[in-house]
Amino acid sequence: MTTMATPTQSAPDANVPVYNPKSESVGAKRAKSVAFHAAALILTAIVLYPGLWMVASAFKPNSEIGGANTSLWSNNFSFDNFVTAMEGIGGVSTMQFFTNSLILAIGAVVGTILSASVSAYAFARINFPGRGIFFGMMIATLLLPFHVVIIPQYIIFQQLGLVDTYIPLLIGKFLAADAFFVFLMVQFMRGLPAELDEAARIDGAGHARIFGSIMLPLMKPALISTSIFSFIWSWNDFLGPLLYLNTPEKYPLPLALRLFVDQTQSSDYGAMIAMSVLALLPVLIFFLIFQRYIVEGVSTQGLKG
Amino acid sequence: MINRRHFLTTVAVGTASAGVLAACGNGASSSGETGSAENPVTINYTWWGNDDRAERTRKAIALFESKNPDIKVNGNFTDFAGYWQKRATEAAGGGLPDVMQWDLSYLRDYGQRNQLLDLSTVNINTDAFEKSLLPSGQIRGKTYGIPTSTNAFAVYYDPAKLASLGIAEPTGKWTYKEYNDFLTEVGTKSNGALFGGTDYTGVWWMFNIWLRQNNIEAFTEDGKLGFSKDDLKKWWNFTAELRGTPAIASEERVTQLAPKSAFGSNVTATEVTWDNFMAGYLADSGAKELKLVPVPSDDPDNLGLFLKPSMLMVASAKTKYKDAAARFIDFMVNDPEVGQIFKTSRGVPASKTQRDGTTFEGTDKLVVDYEKSIEQYLKDAPEPPIVGFGTLEASFKRISSDLNYGKLDINAATDAWFKEAEDLIKQNA
Numbered sequence: 001m002t003t004m005a006t007p008t009q010s011a012p013d014a015n016v017p018v019y020n021p022k023s024e025s026v027g028a029k030r031a032k033s034v035a036f037h038a039a040a041l042i043l044t045a046i047v048l049y050p051g052l053w054m055v056a057s058a059f060k061p062n063s064e065i066g067g068a069n070t071s072l073w074s075n076n077f078s079f080d081n082f083v084t085a086m087e088g089i090g091g092v093s094t095m096q097f098f099t100n101s102l103i104l105a106i107g108a109v110v111g112t113i114l115s116a117s118v119s120a121y122a123f124a125r126i127n128f129p130g131r132g133i134f135f136g137m138m139i140a141t142l143l144l145p146f147h148v149v150i151i152p153q154y155i156i157f158q159q160l161g162l163v164d165t166y167i168p169l170l171i172g173k174f175l176a177a178d179a180f181f182v183f184l185m186v187q188f189m190r191g192l193p194a195e196l197d198e199a200a201r202i203d204g205a206g207h208a209r210i211f212g213s214i215m216l217p218l219m220k221p222a223l224i225s226t227s228i229f230s231f232i233w234s235w236n237d238f239l240g241p242l243l244y245l246n247t248p249e250k251y252p253l254p255l256a257l258r259l260f261v262d263q264t265q266s267s268d269y270g271a272m273i274a275m276s277v278l279a280l281l282p283v284l285i286f287f288l289i290f291q292r293y294i295v296e297g298v299s300t301q302g303l304k305g
Numbered sequence: 306m307i308n309r310r311h312f313l314t315t316v317a318v319g320t321a322s323a324g325v326l327a328a329c330g331n332g333a334s335s336s337g338e339t340g341s342a343e344n345p346v347t348i349n350y351t352w353w354g355n356d357d358r359a360e361r362t363r364k365a366i367a368l369f370e371s372k373n374p375d376i377k378v379n380g381n382f383t384d385f386a387g388y389w390q391k392r393a394t395e396a397a398g399g400g401l402p403d404v405m406q407w408d409l410s411y412l413r414d415y416g417q418r419n420q421l422l423d424l425s426t427v428n429i430n431t432d433a434f435e436k437s438l439l440p441s442g443q444i445r446g447k448t449y450g451i452p453t454s455t456n457a458f459a460v461y462y463d464p465a466k467l468a469s470l471g472i473a474e475p476t477g478k479w480t481y482k483e484y485n486d487f488l489t490e491v492g493t494k495s496n497g498a499l500f501g502g503t504d505y506t507g508v509w510w511m512f513n514i515w516l517r518q519n520n521i522e523a524f525t526e527d528g529k530l531g532f533s534k535d536d537l538k539k540w541w542n543f544t545a546e547l548r549g550t551p552a553i554a555s556e557e558r559v560t561q562l563a564p565k566s567a568f569g570s571n572v573t574a575t576e577v578t579w580d581n582f583m584a585g586y587l588a589d590s591g592a593k594e595l596k597l598v599p600v601p602s603d604d605p606d607n608l609g610l611f612l613k614p615s616m617l618m619v620a621s622a623k624t625k626y627k628d629a630a631a632r633f634i635d636f637m638v639n640d641p642e643v644g645q646i647f648k649t650s651r652g653v654p655a656s657k658t659q660r661d662g663t664t665f666e667g668t669d670k671l672v673v674d675y676e677k678s679i680e681q682y683l684k685d686a687p688e689p690p691i692v693g694f695g696t697l698e699a700s701f702k703r704i705s706s707d708l709n710y711g712k713l714d715i716n717a718a719t720d721a722w723f724k725e726a727e728d729l730i731k732q733n734a
Contacts, residue, residue, distance in 0.1 A: 063591045090359025090382065155398040163400065238387075243394050246349070246381045246402075248359070258384035259355055261564075268355070269564075 058082070058274040065269045081274035089259045092248050094275065101235055101252040101279075104169060108234035109227045111173030112181050116226060117219065119176040120185030121211050125197060135186075142179045146239075154243060164246040169237075173230070181226045188222040189215060224293040228286065235283055253279045338625050342374040348629050351381045352406035353388040357650065364646050369636050376629045378404075396420045401621035403630045407450050409441065409614055410698075412689040416449040422620040423447040427631035430639055433657040441614050441686040450617030450689075453638050454652030456579040457612055457676050457683075458514055459597040460484075461586060466574050470494045477598030481543055484601040485552070491574045492551025500554040502575040503567050506544045507705035509698045511577050511600065515540060517609030517684065518602045528691045528733075530726060534719050541708060541715045548709055556709040565589055580672050581615050581652045587668060595668075597675040599682070608682040615652030649673065692733040700725045 056072040057065045058081055064074050088094045122128070123135050157168040176182055196218075197210045205213070216223075238254040245251055257279065260272035340346030352362060359382055366378045381402070383391060389411065395401045401420060415421050425448040431439060434452070442450035464474055472490055479487070488501025505511050513523045522531035547553045554567045568576035569589030576586075580597055587595060602608045618637055620630040637643055641662020644654045649669040653676050654660040665673045691697075704722045707713045713721065 063589065089356045091363060150394060151397045154394050154400075158395075158398045158400045239390070242383065242387045242391055246351070247379075248381060255383065255387070258387060259359070259382070261355070261384060 054273055055277060057270070058277045060270065062268060062270040065273065081270035082278070084268065084271040085260075085275040085278065089256055090248055092251070092256075094256070094278075096249060097251060097253045097256040098279075098282075100250055101254075102282075104166060104237075104241070104252055105231050105234040107166065107170045108173045108230045111170055112176075112178055112226055112230040113223055115174050115176035116178060116181040116185055117216065117223065118211070119182045120189055121207070121215060123182065123186045124189035125210070125215075126207065138179045138182060141177075142183070150239075150243065157244065163244055164250065165244075166250070168244040169234075169240050173234075178230070181230065184226060185219065185222050188219060192218055221293055224290055228290050228293070231286055232283055235279075339628055340375040340626075345375050345377045346626050346629050347377040347379055348404060348624070348626050348633060349379045349381065349402035350404045350633065351383075351388075351402045353383060353385045354406075355384075358382070361646050361650060365637065365643050368640075368642055368646070369633060372636070373632060376626075376632065378633060399623060401623065403624040403626055404618065404620050404633050406453075407617040407619040409450075409617065410690050410695050412442065412450050412617065412619070413444055413694075414692045415619075416444045416447070416689070417692065420622055421449040422622045422624060422627065422630070424449065424451060424620065424631070424634070427620075427627050429631050429635045431656075433639060433659070434655055435612060435657075435683075437683060437685045438612050438614065438655060441689060442617050444689055450614070450619045451634055451638050452614030452617050452655040454581075454615045454647075454649075455612040455655050455676065456581040456615045456652045457610055457679060458510055458577065458600055459580045459675060460575055460577050460600055461568060461582070461595050461597060462575045463571075463590070463592050464594060464596055465592065466499060466571075467491070470499070470574075474596070475598050478605060479601045480603050481601045485544070485547060488547060488552040488575070489550065492553075495551070495574075497551040499571075500558075500567070500573045501547075501552045502554070502573050502577070503559055504544050504548065504553045504556070504705065504709050505577045506541050507702055507709065508577055509701045510579075512537075512540050512701070513687070514600055514609040517611070518604055518607050520607075523687065524691055529730060530723075534723055537719045537722065538715050541705065541718060545715070549711075556706040560706075579613070579615070580675055581649065583668050583672050584650070595671075597671065599679055608679065609684070610679050610682050611684050611686045612655075612676070613686055614655065691730065693729045696729060697726055 052072055056074070059077040059079070060074045061076050061078070061080070064076065086094050088096070123131065123138075153168070154163075157163055162168050172178065192215070196214055200210045200214050235252075236254060237252075238258075241252050241255050245255070253275070257272055257275055260268045260275065338346060350366070352358065354362075362380055362382070366380050369378060370376065392401065392405070392411075392415075396415065396418070412421075424442075429451060431451065435455075438452055438455065439448070442448055442452055460475070460477070462475065467474055470491065472487075472494060475487060491499060491501040516523050516532055516536065519536075521536060525531045544553060549555065554573050558572065559567050562570045562572065566576065566586070566589070567573045569586050571590050571592070577600060583595060583597075586592070599608050599610065618634040620627070620634065624630050639656045639658050641659055644659035644663035647654075648663065649665065649672050653673050654663060660673075701722060704713065704718050704725075707721075708715065708718045
């Protein structure tokens with residue numbers, strides 16, 4: 001590894017003071033380019049290995065997974081693990097787990113978009129008394145570790161009889177409790193020129209009109225990155241569903257995945273990995289479609305034509 | 306537009322009234338509400354385990370409901386690690402399920418905090434249980450857990466591997482020296498292709514059994530350590546000469562194999578652990594057959610062995626349906642048909658009624674036969690482990706693996722473990 005990486009790293013350094021593209025021959029350029037790409041490919045392979053291992057293991061029999069077995073290849077590739085994984089667990093079908101995960105993830109996206117954008121508008125554009133304090137308090141909740149609030153939250157929902165429903169998992173999203181997203185949108189809105197809303201106000205628009213017709217369309221990148229993050233976070237959330245859901249019929253995928261591994265009995269790693277692969281697909285697809293907006297949404301703070 | 310102040314007031318009033326309503330709801334609890342066939346009560350039962358256990362438990366619940374039309378059982382399950390996170394949160398929130406599958410290492414913790422129902426106050430038949438077994442579910446005279454099933458400690462070996470090396474199968478009547486020689490023989494004859502075993506001195510329960518063989522208690526009545534530093538040093542010295550040789554697999558190798566065990570990965574010829582790992586080892590290793598023999602002992606009349614509840618049934622102290630909970634527990638531990646459903650997947654059934662009503666075949670039979678073969682050596686099960694025992698067991702494993710790596714010598718390892726143990730005991734005192 002090091003022998004491959006050294007030339008590509010040291011070569012530019014040596015050339016920097018006298019760098020002149022015209023003086024280099026085409027051959028040297030090409031060699032450099034090949035070395036760079038080879039090094040990049042090797043690094044990529046190392047980084048991707050765990051992912052490839054997962055995909056390969058999904059097709060391997062249980063006895064060839066884990067242990068000393070680090071090879072990606074197997075002579076016994078088959079779809080058996082997927083068949084087992086799709087059979088479901090304890091009478092609950094795997095599609096049910098997928099549906100539950102989707103309900104939770106879509107609920108989270110819708111709730112976050114609706115509530116965080118409205119709250120962000122208030123913080124960014126309306127000068128109400130105590131705005132600074134409320135904004136500070138909201139930021140403070142970002143610093144509060146989730147584990148501190150688990151038990152008080154659980155007690156509240158338990159006393160209200162809402163345990164074993166999706167309400168504890170979703171209500172926070174609809175009430176803009178995810179301070180991170182509110183903050184993201186506030187920052188984004190602050191970057192939008194105030195002249196736009198002033199012009200709208202002169203034309204007789206109220207807050208609702210300004211928010212709906214001016215702000216929302218301009219905030220598209222921020223809304224998209226919020227959707228992506230809240231989708232992925234909700235899709236991967238384990239602790240929330242673990243605490244609040246009791247009935248296996250309501251479990252989302254992350255809980256179901258763990259049921260394949262039982263230290264006290266035999267563990268079906270093959271089926272678990274096959275199901276992990278399936279569980280990753282929606283996130284991967286979602287990410288591939290929207291990935292170019294992520295960077296845009298986080299980094300662009302200004303007006304986009 | 307929503308008026309901001311009006312909205313805030315509404316929210317505040319709503320929250321306050323919800324609190325009041327919830328407080329009112331608590332007043333209604335009385336001891337042991339009962340149901341009828343027309344109007345059954347519903348109890349919640351939760352367990353940890355995999356798909357296989359979920360299927361079996363569903364069958365058992367269906368059977369119970371058909372025999373007890375006045376009770377409905379709502380079954381839930383999660384994996385083992387998540388199970389305890391969930392229980393901890395529920396216990397803090399006062400919402401533990403009515404009946405729960407339980408693990409011995411958490412019994413004292415929840416029992417002492419009055420989260421569990423004293424099962425001697427309700428009607429559960431324990432006549433068919435080994436008398437030596439019941440104390441493991443009791444703390445200070447209160448019965449918090451009823452064992453569903455038992456395991457015993459054993460040495461596993463793979464007869465096919467031994468045969469291929471031309472080594473005679475062990476009889477289970479061996480001293481520690483003979484066991485060490487056996488491990489060395491496997492390592493030498495296989496030229497290092499197969500290790501004899503893993504470092505057994507890193508296994509807490511093996512140490513505990515050795516203490517019992519020498520008539521030393523691991524923990525005293527009042528929850529202190531019952532053994533001395535010298536005892537621990539002596540114990541860790543047992544494999545001092547084997548570490549780094551082909552007799553035992555190095556800790557490095559064992560870590561690489563995780564989450565599979567060295568034995569399950571066909572890297573070692575023997576393993577010391579609980580007899581209920583049989584099915585898992587068979588599945589992991591793909592071996593045709595595995596056998597069990599008793600652990601080594603320098604005193605042939607005292608093997609230090611005991612039956613440990615592999616899991617227990619407990620009820621929440623706050624359950625509204627004590628009677629229904631008790632009937633369900635009684636059914637799960639005693640009914641022969643339940644034994645027929647679970648076989649040995651929970652361990653060997655603890656109740657004789659259930660055990661005798663179950664037919665065991667194949668691997669199930671091996672485990673049951675092993676427990677029968679050691680019957681004459683069995684002594685009283687230890688009391689439920691002290692609070693924080695899980696941490697102690699983990700640090701025992703960690704420190705002995707440091708010993709195995711050679712990062713610590715025996716004196717330093719002993720001091721390190723004693724310090725951790727004494728701190729922990731002080732904290733929980």
